[in-house]
Amino acid sequence: MGTSQRKQIDRGLSRAVFARYLRTNPRTLENWEQGRAKPNAQAALIMRLVEKFPDTVQRLATV
Numbered sequence: 001m002g003t004s005q006r007k008q009i010d011r012g013l014s015r016a017v018f019a020r021y022l023r024t025n026p027r028t029l030e031n032w033e034q035g036r037a038k039p040n041a042q043a044a045l046i047m048r049l050v051e052k053f054p055d056t057v058q059r060l061a062t063v
Contacts, residue, residue, distance in 0.1 A: 013057065021060040022046055 019029040022043050031037040039047065050056045 018057070021057060 015029055016026045019026040022029065022039075024039075024043065028037065032039050032043075038044075046056070046060070
């Protein structure tokens, strides 16, 4: 799961902004990236969508 978050950060999207799109806090996102916690099914699905369809991030921004 960490790959999608890192890709978004590499594209200039901060962890805080990406976490907001996922409706979670940055610390939780960091825990997912570090493997200290696992995202719930809904967040995991969104992150898989972002990995497969990068424009999902822009779509999340408009919701």
